Amino acid sequence: xxxxxxxxxxxxxxxxxxxxxxxxxxxxxxxxxxxxxxxxxxxxxxxxxxxxxxxxxxxxxxxxxxxxxxxxxxxxxxxxxxxxx
Amino acid sequence: xxxxxxxxxxxxxxxxxxxxxxxxxxxxxxxxxxxxxxxxxxxxxxxxxxxxxxxxxxxxxxxxxxxxxxxxxxxxxxxxxxxxxxxxxxxxxxxxxxxxxxxxxxxxxxxxxxxxxxxxxxxxxxxxxxxxxxxxxxxxxxxxxxxxxxxxxxxxxxxxxxxxxxxxxxxxxxxxxxxxxxxxxxxxxxxxxxxxxxxxxxxxxxxxxxxxxxxxxxxxxxxxxxxxxxxxxxxxxxxxxxxxxxxxxxxxxxxxxxxxxxxxxxxxxxxxxxxxxxxxxxxxxxxxxxxxxxxxxxxxxxxxxxxxxxxxxxxxxxxxxxxxxxxxxxxxxxxxxxxxxxxxxxxxxxxxxxxxxxxxxxxxxxxxxxxxxxxxxxxxxxxxxxxxxxxxxxxxxxxxxxxxxxxxxxxxxxxxxxxxxxxxxxxxxxxxxxxxxxxxxxxxxxxxxxxxxxxxxxxxxxxxxxxxxxxxxxxxxxxxxxxxxxxxxxxxxxxxxxxxxxxxxxxxxxxxxxxxxxxxxxxxxxxxxxxxxxxxxxxxxxxxxxxxxxxxxxxxxxxxxxxxxxxxxxx
Numbered sequence: 001x002x003x004x005x006x007x008x009x010x011x012x013x014x015x016x017x018x019x020x021x022x023x024x025x026x027x028x029x030x031x032x033x034x035x036x037x038x039x040x041x042x043x044x045x046x047x048x049x050x051x052x053x054x055x056x057x058x059x060x061x062x063x064x065x066x067x068x069x070x071x072x073x074x075x076x077x078x079x080x081x082x083x084x085x
Numbered sequence: 086x087x088x089x090x091x092x093x094x095x096x097x098x099x100x101x102x103x104x105x106x107x108x109x110x111x112x113x114x115x116x117x118x119x120x121x122x123x124x125x126x127x128x129x130x131x132x133x134x135x136x137x138x139x140x141x142x143x144x145x146x147x148x149x150x151x152x153x154x155x156x157x158x159x160x161x162x163x164x165x166x167x168x169x170x171x172x173x174x175x176x177x178x179x180x181x182x183x184x185x186x187x188x189x190x191x192x193x194x195x196x197x198x199x200x201x202x203x204x205x206x207x208x209x210x211x212x213x214x215x216x217x218x219x220x221x222x223x224x225x226x227x228x229x230x231x232x233x234x235x236x237x238x239x240x241x242x243x244x245x246x247x248x249x250x251x252x253x254x255x256x257x258x259x260x261x262x263x264x265x266x267x268x269x270x271x272x273x274x275x276x277x278x279x280x281x282x283x284x285x286x287x288x289x290x291x292x293x294x295x296x297x298x299x300x301x302x303x304x305x306x307x308x309x310x311x312x313x314x315x316x317x318x319x320x321x322x323x324x325x326x327x328x329x330x331x332x333x334x335x336x337x338x339x340x341x342x343x344x345x346x347x348x349x350x351x352x353x354x355x356x357x358x359x360x361x362x363x364x365x366x367x368x369x370x371x372x373x374x375x376x377x378x379x380x381x382x383x384x385x386x387x388x389x390x391x392x393x394x395x396x397x398x399x400x401x402x403x404x405x406x407x408x409x410x411x412x413x414x415x416x417x418x419x420x421x422x423x424x425x426x427x428x429x430x431x432x433x434x435x436x437x438x439x440x441x442x443x444x445x446x447x448x449x450x451x452x453x454x455x456x457x458x459x460x461x462x463x464x465x466x467x468x469x470x471x472x473x474x475x476x477x478x479x480x481x482x483x484x485x486x487x488x489x490x491x492x493x494x495x496x497x498x499x500x501x502x503x504x505x506x507x508x509x510x511x512x513x514x515x516x517x518x519x520x521x522x523x524x525x526x527x528x529x530x531x532x533x534x535x536x537x538x539x540x541x542x543x544x545x546x547x548x549x550x551x552x553x554x555x556x557x558x559x560x561x562x563x564x565x566x567x568x569x570x571x572x573x574x575x576x577x578x579x580x581x582x583x584x585x586x587x588x589x590x591x592x593x594x595x596x597x598x599x600x601x602x603x604x605x606x607x608x609x610x611x612x613x614x615x616x617x618x619x620x621x622x623x624x625x626x627x628x629x630x631x632x633x634x635x636x637x638x639x640x641x642x643x644x645x646x647x648x649x650x651x652x653x654x655x656x
Contacts, residue, residue, distance in 0.1 A: 017580065019517035039514060042333050046276060046579035054575055063277055 005077050011055060012073070015047045016040065028073045037072075045070060058083045092476045094246045094319040095312035096466070097256070097304030098175035099410040100168040103397045104139035104297060107149050108171075112407075113414055116396050116422050117442065123283055123295055123398050132270045133574070137283060139297030139398030140265055155221075159195045159208055161300070162218050165260050168302040169222045172258055176304050176311050180223040184255035186248065187228040189215040190241035190262075191402040192586060193562075197266040201567050211557050212610040218260070226254070230608040232557055232587045235365065235456030236324070237261065238301070238405020239464050240605055243322035244620075245305045250476060251623055255307050261406030262300035268562075269401070270296060271569055272582035276332070284368035284399075286392035286424050287377070287438045289431025294367040297398020301407035317413045320354070320449075320465040320472040323347025323629070324603035325546060327459035328595040332583050334371045334455060338378030341453060341461040343546045343601060345383040347629065348451065348463035353473030356384040359465075360447020361421045363412050365454045366392020367399050372455065377432035379461075385451075389443070390436045395425035405454045409464065412452050416468050421445045448472075457583065458592030460604050478626045481654040487536035490636075490648035491529055498645055502528060518580065519593055520561045521645070526552070526590035526638045527597060529647040533634065534598055537651050542632060549603035549630035550591050551620055554639040557587035557608050590638055602630050612637045614648065625654040 009023035018038070030037040033045070040048075045063075048070055052058040058080065060066055069079045104122025105112040115122065127135040141164075150163045158166065169187070173180055180187070194214045199205060207213045215228040229248075231241040238261040245257040263269075273279050273296060280293035304311065305319055325347070327340035335341070349356065362385055364376045380386060393408050400407060415421055420442055427440040448471030455461045465472060491505065498521060505528045506516055519527060530550075534542075542548065561584040568578055583589065588606035595604060603624065609616070614637065621633035636649030 015578075015580070017518045018514065021514075041330065043331075043579050043583055049277075050275075050575070050578065 001077065001081065004080065005073055008073055008077055011051050015051055016044050026073060030072060032070060032072055052080070056080050056084045091250050091252060091307045092474060093307065093309065094249050095306050095309055096317045096319060096413050097306045097311040097313060098172045099301070099303040100171040101299065101301045101407045101410055102141060102164055102168055103299035103400065103407060104141060105396055107145060109410055109414065113411065116411065119425055121283060121396050121425055123297070131265060131267050132274060136270070136279060137295050138265055139295065139299070139400065141298055157221065158217060159198060161195055161262055161264055162214060164300045165218045165262050166221050168300050169218065169258055169260055172302045172304050173222065178256045178304060178306070178311060181225055183225060185224065186226050186254035186257040187219050187224045188241045188245050188257055188259045189218065189228055189230045190237040190259065190406060192232060192234060192237055192263050193266065193269060196268045196562065197264055199268065199562055199566050201563065201570050205559055205563065209559065210555065211608040212555065216610065231605065232402070232608050233456065233460055233604070233606050234458050234586045234588050235401055236405060236454040236460045236462040237402035239409065239452060239454040239462035240324060240405070242303070242305070242319070242405065242409055242464055243324060243462060244605065246319040246322060247623055247627070249305055249307050256311065257305050258302055259305060259406060260300065260302040261403040263298060263401035263403050265296060265298040267569065268566065271577040272565070272585065275577035275579045275582055278369050280368060283426055284394050285426045286366035286368040286394055287373050287390070287430060287432050287436060288427050289429045291368040291370065291373065291431065293369050295394065295398040297400040299397055299400035299403040299407050301403050301410055303406055303410050313417070315417045316469040317416050318467050318469055318472065320467045320474045321348050321351025322462065322464045323351065324460065324462045324605060326592065326595040326601055326604045327461070328545065328599050328601050329459055331459065331589050331592045332457050334375035335459065336375070338375050338382055340459060340601060341376065341379035341455055342382040344461040344463040345379065345451065345453065348465045351475055352465040352467065353475045354449060354465065359385060359388050359449050359451050360445055361389040361391060362451045362453065363391050363393060363408055366394050366424065368392070368394060373432050375455070377434040377436050380436060381434035386435050388437065389421050390438050391422060392424045393422065405462070409452050409466070412450050413466055416447060416450055416466060419445055421447065457586050458588040458604065459595060460588060460592070479628055479654060481656055483622050483625050483652060483654050485650050485652050487533055487651040488649065489529055489533040489536070490646070491525060492646050498643060520584035522558060522560055522638065522640045523584065523590045523593045525640050525645055525647050526594050529636070529638065529649050530594040530598055530634065533649045533651055545599045545601040547602055547631040548600045549624050549633045550594060550600050551605050551617055551633060551635040552591050552638050553607040553609050553617055554587065554637060555609060555611065556639060556641040558585050558589070560641050561585050618650070621652045625652060
């Protein structure tokens with residue numbers, strides 16, 4: 001799990017152009033979106049959907065279900081763990 | 086600059102080519118018969134899976150173009166030439182006269198011809214597209230290019246009307262055109278904004294937009310003899326920016342409401358005089374929500390609201406032109422065209438939408454558009470005498486308060502801009518997500534505005550941002566193209582695609598600086614600060630803005646140059 005979390009943080013930094021941020025800077029439990037945390041937005045959410053598709057072979061059929069899954073790196077990692085092929 | 090302000094600007098001949106047919110009349114007949122031009126497109130060169138779109142009939146297109154004797158140019162150039170020639174022939178306006186101008190509205194121009202590599206061909210420059218089309222149709226004046234995302238068409242019409250009022254031209258042909266290309270289709274698919282069925286604006290079951298392609302040309306003229314009958318006037322326009330997000334619509338509708346208010350003010354009318362509103366109505370969940378809020382805020386909830394997207398699809402830079410043509414036709418025919426497919430209202434503020442066409446005594450209508458970069462535009466059209474356009478010049482002195490620019494000084498762009506950004510000592514994680522063109526504009530604007538004390542800056546909606554460059558968003562277009570070419574199965578990156586519009590840099594600056602007035606993006610063959618200053622002056626003296634940031638913001642590969650100026654007007 002810890003390995004997946006680190007990998008995921010690296011993939012987020014790469015895909016979302018989070019320059020000047022290292023995996024250690026990202027709090028695994030903190031909210032990814034909105035004020036506080038990383039302050040990601042809707043375009044970032046689409047990029048995370050692509051990470052799930054390309055890197056883990058997981059297709060989110062209904063973007064509306066993304067909200068709780070995309071809450072934090074932890075919730076995202078849990079979801080990948082449960083659904084990866 | 087012209088010496089005399091002209092009060093009246095009339096709508097002359099027009100011509101539409103879309104999935105609804107060739108010529109305005111054929112398009113109107115199809116709308117009146119509730120026939121949509123949208124079909125199932127199964128074409129691997131556009132997208133891996135079949136999708137619904139409004140596509141111009143290729144066979145008809147070939148016949149019409151060759152029957153007109155047009156042999157030279159790209160697909161879009163030929164279509165533009167065809168419709169400009171039709172408008173010139175219908176109106177009898179002479180393109181070779183100095184008093185006749187041409188304004189081209191397009192988001193992506195000849196982007197279907199873009200190939201990977203760092204040396205794009207001349208044809209993908211929007212100014213080159215305009216130059217070729219202008220030359221082939223006999224214009225002696227240099228064409229003006231407006232590329233302002235999905236408001237491009239309405240923006241161009243607003244610019245055209247203003248230039249006629251100022252006396253720069255007696256006639257202006259405004260041509261808007263964009264094609265269905267894998268470049269754009271892949272991007273909208275990656276944005277997950279494409280509807281499964283035909284788009285359903287304002288309906289509770291809407292799930293996205295339907296793409297389309299079209300070209301439209303419309304003559305605006307100061308000469309009443311050239312107006313189509315019954316006579317419709319261009320009364321006034323307004324443009325604004327949400328200063329909220331580069332792709333997501335405002336959650337309040339405030340930005341669009343600013344544009345509507347300005348358009349009404351310039352037209353000398355109040356909300357209850359409007360007979361119908363033809364909005365952007367893309368049928369994405371958030372666009373239509375935003376529009377319902379803006380319409381409520383502008384006091385237009387009781388006015389019939391329509392969207393033409395179910396007939397043509399979303400035709401990008403052409404949308405504003407062809408939909409304005411259809412709006413004028415509705416005023417002339419005393420009809421309001423229904424929003425095809427609408428059943429159950431599904432927006433947060435009440436709106437009056439109907440699927441059926443209705444008879445109407447409307448003398449005035451409002452056309453709006455909203456687009457990426459947070460931009461909004463509103464244009465008022467009125468049957469002759471129904472509106473009371475306000476044409477006054479303010480007498481204050483127009484003056485430049487500050488200027489700022491960035492140029493190469495030995496350092497590579499990445500290093501230079503990072504250094505400049507750090508020196509601002511104003512951290513912002515979003516900065517690193519921007520493409521290089523936006524970074525250049527962002528830093529230049531920040532440095533410029535640090536010279537202008539907040540105390541002398543007008544309210545956010547009274548500040549305009551007018552930018553221009555040569556390469557539009559080509560730097561990022563090439564990146565997007567490369568992603569599509571190297572990963573055809575995985576598709577586009579939303580974070581890259583969103584920057585494939587020239588005006589996104591204006592959107593980023595507006596968010597950072599809280600600017601909510603007009604944003605207009607011109608594409609020029611070479612830098613002309615004179616043109617930009619003249620346009621800034623026009624906005625200031627006509628009261629469209631109380632301060633204008635105008636400038637050049639160009640970047641392609643390793644070459645870049647920015648030059649911004651801050652102008653205002655004394656009370």
